[in-house]
Structure formats: C-alpha cells, structure tokens
Amino acid sequence: MSASRTTRALVLRNFDGSLELETLNVGTPGPKEVLVEMHATGICHTDLTCMKGPFPVPYILGHEGAGTILEVGSDLTSKLSPGDFVLLSFNHCGACNSCSSAHPAYCQNFIPYNMGGRRLTDGTFFYTTQDETDPSHVLGGFFGQSSFASHAIVQENSIIKVPKDTNLALLAPLGCGIQTGAGCVINTLDVKKGSSIAIFGAGAVGLSALIAAKNIGASPIIAVDLVESRLDLAKELGATHVFKGDDKNLAEEIRKLTTTTGGVQYAIDATGVVPVIEMMIDVLGILGKAATVGVTGMNKKIAVDATNLMTQGKTYVGCTEGDSNPPEFIPYLVGEIAEGRFPLEKLVKTYPVADYQTALEDMRSGKTLKPVLLWK
Numbered sequence: 001m002s003a004s005r006t007t008r009a010l011v012l013r014n015f016d017g018s019l020e021l022e023t024l025n026v027g028t029p030g031p032k033e034v035l036v037e038m039h040a041t042g043i044c045h046t047d048l049t050c051m052k053g054p055f056p057v058p059y060i061l062g063h064e065g066a067g068t069i070l071e072v073g074s075d076l077t078s079k080l081s082p083g084d085f086v087l088l089s090f091n092h093c094g095a096c097n098s099c100s101s102a103h104p105a106y107c108q109n110f111i112p113y114n115m116g117g118r119r120l121t122d123g124t125f126f127y128t129t130q131d132e133t134d135p136s137h138v139l140g141g142f143f144g145q146s147s148f149a150s151h152a153i154v155q156e157n158s159i160i161k162v163p164k165d166t167n168l169a170l171l172a173p174l175g176c177g178i179q180t181g182a183g184c185v186i187n188t189l190d191v192k193k194g195s196s197i198a199i200f201g202a203g204a205v206g207l208s209a210l211i212a213a214k215n216i217g218a219s220p221i222i223a224v225d226l227v228e229s230r231l232d233l234a235k236e237l238g239a240t241h242v243f244k245g246d247d248k249n250l251a252e253e254i255r256k257l258t259t260t261t262g263g264v265q266y267a268i269d270a271t272g273v274v275p276v277i278e279m280m281i282d283v284l285g286i287l288g289k290a291a292t293v294g295v296t297g298m299n300k301k302i303a304v305d306a307t308n309l310m311t312q313g314k315t316y317v318g319c320t321e322g323d324s325n326p327p328e329f330i331p332y333l334v335g336e337i338a339e340g341r342f343p344l345e346k347l348v349k350t351y352p353v354a355d356y357q358t359a360l361e362d363m364r365s366g367k368t369l370k371p372v373l374l375w376k
Contacts, residue, residue: 004028008375009060009127009149010356011138015053019061019148019356024127024138026149030119031075032156036086038067038375040350041147042173043363045203049295050142056117059139060127063090063114064175065147065154066168067375076156085164089175089326090114091144091155104157105321113155114143126153143176150353150375160330169350171337173204173370174330176321178344180293181208181270183322183329185216188291189266193217196258200245200280201270202230204347204370205293207237209268211342214238220257222264224250227366233346245276254283261285262312268319270294277302281309281316289315293322350374 007026010019029035042064050061065088072080080086091113092104099107107113117139118125126140127149140146144158162171181204185191197218199206202225213221214237223234223242231242241257243250258264263285269277272294280290281304304316322329336342347369351359362368 004128005151006130007127007149007151008353009138010062010353012051012059012061013057015051015057017048017051019051019360021353021356023130024149025130025135026127026151026153029071029073029153030121031073032077033073034069034076034080034086034154034156034159035071036065036067036088036145036152036154037070038065038147038150038152040067040169040172040372040374041065042175042177042348043359043371043373044173044176045363046176046295047148048360048364055115056139059117059142060146060148061142062146062148063143064088064173064177065145065152066172066175067152070151073156078156078159078161080156080159080161085162085166085168087160087162087166087168087171087174087330088145088147088154088158089143089160089179089330090321091141091158094157102325103323104325105323117141148373160326162331162334166334169372169374170344170348171334172372173344173348174333175326177204177370178208178347179324179326179329179333180319180322181205181210181268182212182333182342183324184268184291184293184319185209185212187323187329188317188319189268189289191216191218191266194219195265196220196222196261196285197266197268198222198224198254198264198280198283199268199270200224200276201294202227202234203270203366206268206270207234207347207369209270210234210237210239215336215341218266222254222257230366230369237343237346251279251283258285261288263288266290268293274300274302278304281314284314285312287313289317291317291319293319348372
C-alpha cells in the first residue's frame, strides 16, 4: 500500500454553519477499509444539522458519496478491487440483532460506528493537517465515509459496488436522502396499491417518497409544502393533490379527499416540525400508519391523543435511512432509475466543489432540492 497522500476536504471547525476547504493528509486503509477517490457527494439536511453541533471538531462530514476505489484493505470479506465504481452509504456493526435481521439502519451501535470520528478498533484518526512540525488530527469516518473530501477511508460495510458506466454524480444521493424517502414508503410503511398517502415536506426525501408511492400505485397522493415550486414539481412527479403547508383548512381538505377511510391511510413527515407531525397523526384514518423521517432535534416532544390513536388503530413510527439494507435496496433504486421509473435527475443539481458555499445556501433556501458537489 502507498504512504499517506494529500486530499482536499471541507472541514467543520466551528458550529457556525460554515465549512473550510483545506488540504489535509489522509492515511492508508486498514484491514477492513477501502480508500476511495471521491467523484461526487450529495449534501443532506443531516449534514446541515450536524454543522450546528455539538460533537468534537474539527470534523469532515458528508455521507452521500460516490467514487472509485484506489486501495483496498488486507482483510475484506467482499470482492472489491482498485478501479471499482462504488456508491457509499451508512456504516453498521453487522453483528447486533438489528443488523442480523436485515435492519442495519437500526444498528444498536449506530452512533459510534457513524459518528465516532475515529477508528473503533484502535482509536486512530483518518486525517491529519499538513503541518509537519506539529500535525493535528481531523475527525472522519462520518457515516462510514466522510465524503466531504476528495479521498476518504471508507468502512467496508458502507460500500456498494456498481457498474463502471454508472453516472456517479447523479446516483451519489442514493446513499441517504433518496433511499430514506423511497424506503420509508416501501419498507417502513409498506404502502399498498390504491391506498391514500399524504407527504408533508416536498424536499428531496419527500419527493423520493412520492415517486415510490406513485410507482406502487397509491392514490390519492397528497403533497404538502410551503414552497410553490416544490408543489409544482410534486404534481409533475405524480401528486394528485397539492396543498400549501400554511393553508388554515389543510386538515379539513385532506379529510375531504379520504372520507371512505376517515383520513389518509399512510402519511410521511419529512419536515421534522412538531406541529406538522401532530397534524399528520391527526389526519390519519382508521388503521392508518404514519412515519417521521425528518430530524426534529434532540428532546422534542409531540402531543398525541392516545384515545384517538387507540380507538382508530393508528400507528406512528420513526424511520431511519428508510429501514434500508443498502446492498439490496440501493441496487434496486439504481434499476428503477435505469428503467426511467425514478426520475432522480429532476431533484439533483451539481456544483463544482469550489462552489460549495453556494450549494449550501441554495439548499438552505430551498432553491435546490439535492445539491451534489463534484470533486472531479
């Protein structure tokens, strides 16, 4: 294996919502790791949330990476070789009850494996500064990858090999946001053909859920958002009805569309806004099922009418990463995109990594649904 090499990285040094593009040293992969040269990485709302802390810094975020393998570790269990095209997703231990039952998104060791910042095996770091007289460490391994860098040491469990003609810039977001939305519909809620669904929040996650619901044959499909352009795109992608989130009669309008079941049969919150979650549960029909995929922040509480929940048989659940098993679910999504059934190109906009500040601002403002940074 080669010695450490230089890499460009967007480094989080302060919890002020900013990143700094720096040149660092990245080491060589360990026995069950791979060194990936990044081609593209999506920006996820989780990245924006983590830019506000709190956890140790300096840190390299990014968890929707796509690139090519440069080096492989000495003890991999999967068949990976230099030159392979790969998509990256979250890390997991592979041994706990959740992982063993094909629910790695609920790994009992999810936090240390995805946010620990250093190797769990020996506590060593992935990156160092270039000051040879006094090098300092930079935390990495975020969601098994830290793909806000041109080179990343990636955990084996985070890697999905794809064909060498794959459009990495387009498919990079599959590793988190897109699989979260689609997986919530397919895996968590198990939406049925002909059933009604309401999706609160028409960002990249919500619209991915909408596309999956359309492909299943759900109807009506109701999209709710505050931004008119997002609602226009929701209609283009298959929403049968759209509503502004500040419509004072929103709950009543949703119930009018779902009178036969007393409300919607399925619902997804992709906003993380507590009043929105409470409304979503309220407009569920008899035996309806709702899921939250939006990050609400720590220690947020929601108010639920327990009697209504009980007497109508409603279900409210959380959903992480679409309850996906990435080695199976991401190839499924790749196939859907190839067949023209999942128009991901309508959600993605690419930016050279030098324009990362613009990409971040466009995502915060809602101008861009899914920004993807290009490293090459």
